[in-house]
Amino acid sequence: MMVFATLTIILVLLLIIASIIYKGLPALSWDMISQTPKGGYYFGKGGGILNAIIGSVYLSFGATFLALIVGLPVALYMNVFLVKHKKTVHALRFILDILWGIPSIVYGALGFIFMIWLGLKTSLLAGIITVTILIIPIMIRSMDEALKFVPRGLFESALSLGSTRSEISFKVFLRQCIPGIITAILLSFGRAIGDAAAVLFTTGYTDNIQGSLSHPAATLPLAIFFQLGSPVPEVKERAYASAMVLIMIILIISIAARIFSQKYYKDKIKF
């Protein structure tokens, strides 16, 4: 059973990667990742998607960072400060699960409404804020899933050594759960860099390299979307090459994060 499950997962992953490489590799070139779109790019002329790579990296790093800053304290608070309030914690988990389940187009639409109210234009900043809100529930809930398995005995031991709750949060729970927290960050990052619907109305698009937070930004998912919609076959192929780039970014980040979490994985106490 377990072998079967593992094989299925590996097979699906290989299938996705193989089909994207198969369709995208011919179109992938150094120009593609080092240049911005030239005039007529979407009709098959030269250039690349550097604008979207840079825009997506800014957007997803910014949003993941903000969501981490907000999410980590909340997840720790739920598990360290609210231990006596199980009902509150259950209610919070329920609400976060609902927020997690809301389709990203709804977050995009909400972001758009707020932008109109506040008189803001489509911009990198608006995109970062919208995507941050989209991934905060993912960030909190997946960290919470790791933190909630810290045994009560470890909590009690740390209290008995004279720790305050904040010390327990940041010196014990955080350390014990570093691998789980990294997974939570990766999950949020993957969602942030890969989501098209939330950025569609809020971030806009540009063929130029990102200049400032208040300018519209290109993103890889939208670049893929536009290229895929082109009637020109070469441009369609570029969409798959762009998808390859997107997957490469996620892979590089994941591997770097795993290497970082190795050290802490050894420290983690297996109960």
Next chain:
Amino acid sequence: MEPSGKIKIQNLNLFIGKQQILKNINAEIPENKITVILGPSGCGKTTLLKTLNRLTDLYENIKISGTVEMGNEDILHTKTDITKIRRKMGLVSQRPYPLPMSIYGNIAYGLKISGHTKKQFLDEKVEYYLKVTHLWEEVKDRLKQPASALSVGQQQRLCLARGLAVDPEIILADEPASALDPVSSMAIEELFTELKSWYTIVVVTHILRQAKRIADHVIFMYLGEVIEQGPAGEFFENPKMEKTKAYIKGAFN
């Protein structure tokens, strides 16, 4: 001044929800002796022990009345910062819970959070308390390795060492040998016997033979009540209550 290290429990009642777990407990824990809290499973030993350093703060729907005096302070109602009081009591739990850090880090942790940062001071303390718990020879070459790599028996001694490093007056131990093999278990018992000249030690157990081996003073509990308490010799040789006699004969466990 009242000698410190001695605990006096008066009219202690503890409810979780509607269930009364501890019923009007009155007991004394003498200084620099091993006091064993003895009784069958589920009688409230762990709960009583956790009340002593207010780990019961973590329980939901809990109601406590009565007093637990240590020195001149009622721990249950004091205005003193509870973390300071907890620091005076080292906890050894039923199974070891090392902190997710190195062997060295585990012992240095309590010192660091109470403001000691000098490396030389920490080094000395780590070595000293690892020697006190007879762990030094076994781990001196791998202090920077994760504590999770130690055997359970070693982890238990590490947890004791880490508790002692914050310089407590009292050691609270909840069935400290129950997860250990016989050799490690004897090692822990011997350690307690060595340590009692410096610390007041409270050990929870439901193992009668273990209680006989280490106890100076016994508090015998049954269904949330203290049935009998007194010096170990008297308690085991000459129990007064019928329940105690039956328990010592092994009638129930």
